[in-house]
Amino acid sequence: MACKVYLKILNTAAFILFVVGVSGLCPRDWFEHGTSCYMTDSVIRNWDDGAAYCDRLGGELLVIETWEENKFIQGIVKNQNKRFTWLGCSDRDSEGQWLCYKDSASSLPFENWSTKEPNNRGGDDDCMSFYMENGKWSDSKCYSDKVYTVCETTSTQGKGEGVIIPSSSAAPVSCYTFGSDGRLQV
Numbered sequence: 001m002a003c004k005v006y007l008k009i010l011n012t013a014a015f016i017l018f019v020v021g022v023s024g025l026c027p028r029d030w031f032e033h034g035t036s037c038y039m040t041d042s043v044i045r046n047w048d049d050g051a052a053y054c055d056r057l058g059g060e061l062l063v064i065e066t067w068e069e070n071k072f073i074q075g076i077v078k079n080q081n082k083r084f085t086w087l088g089c090s091d092r093d094s095e096g097q098w099l100c101y102k103d104s105a106s107s108l109p110f111e112n113w114s115t116k117e118p119n120n121r122g123g124d125d126d127c128m129s130f131y132m133e134n135g136k137w138s139d140s141k142c143y144s145d146k147v148y149t150v151c152e153t154t155s156t157q158g159k160g161e162g163v164i165i166p167s168s169s170a171a172p173v174s175c176y177t178f179g180s181d182g183r184l185q186v
């Protein structure tokens, strides 16, 4: 009997942890997808201001790493009617060499350029942008201030914090009692 009550308490606790965990993977008002959190707002900025804005929020400009993520982002920005959005990659240090993330830590993890892009138009198309209609990318003027910002950060799940254990496997618990002879009874 005590064992049943104990298991019930454990299951309830696992359920509460599950609910709290699921709703707490991303900061409030951020979209959760995969192991990332995404934040959009309604202000248009140039690329550097967008990057600084995301930095202040503890994230960085969106970098798209998979086709699946590309589709997810397109769904959000289309729904919000954000025609162009910055992506956190640039080739302004070395023309044609695209580096991503705020520390320019990586070349492109995935590519989805528009036809005839990147074209470095005018010699200074150096910052990456996302077009909502087809989800394709272009190189654009970093100083263009008519582009929306999407910030990305790693969710607590992606950071390995608050890992959720499904309640079905959360109770690998056995109850043991000892008989009058002092031997273990299972």
Ligand SMILES: [Ca+2]
Binding pocket: 091, 092, 095, 096, 118, 120, 123, 124, 125, 126, 127, 139
């Ligand atoms: Ca360029």
Ligand SMILES: [Ca+2]
Binding pocket: 117, 118, 119, 120, 121, 125, 138, 139, 140
């Ligand atoms: Ca271009």
